[in-house]
Amino acid sequence: MSKINFEPTRDWLVLPLPDQKVTDAGIILDERTANAIRSNVLEVLAAGPDCKCKVGDTVYVHPGAEGLKLDIDGEMYVLVNESMAILGRKLN
Numbered sequence: 001m002s003k004i005n006f007e008p009t010r011d012w013l014v015l016p017l018p019d020q021k022v023t024d025a026g027i028i029l030d031e032r033t034a035n036a037i038r039s040n041v042l043e044v045l046a047a048g049p050d051c052k053c054k055v056g057d058t059v060y061v062h063p064g065a066e067g068l069k070l071d072i073d074g075e076m077y078v079l080v081n082e083s084m085a086i087l088g089r090k091l092n
Contacts, residue, residue: 014046
């Protein structure tokens with residue numbers, strides 16, 4: 001992922017906002033269904049100073065977690081509190 005021009009405060013994370021409104025078969029999904037099947041394993045793009053997560057970490061966000069949608073320089077992201085994410089790191 002590319003670097004973004006935004007630094008959250010406290011323990012907030014900026015994550016990419018997956019866009020899956022249409023299935024591979026071309027079926028158009030309503031917002032609720034799209035949110036339920038959306039990928040919830042995401043890369044941290046920015047992290048507040050109080051976060052244990054760092055930029056580049058991989059986190060799992062619960063499908064029911066609430067987040068704030070952000071438009072940063074024309075790209076859409078989601079801002080979530082670190083308490084809603086489970087940190088995972090890639091193993092070599």
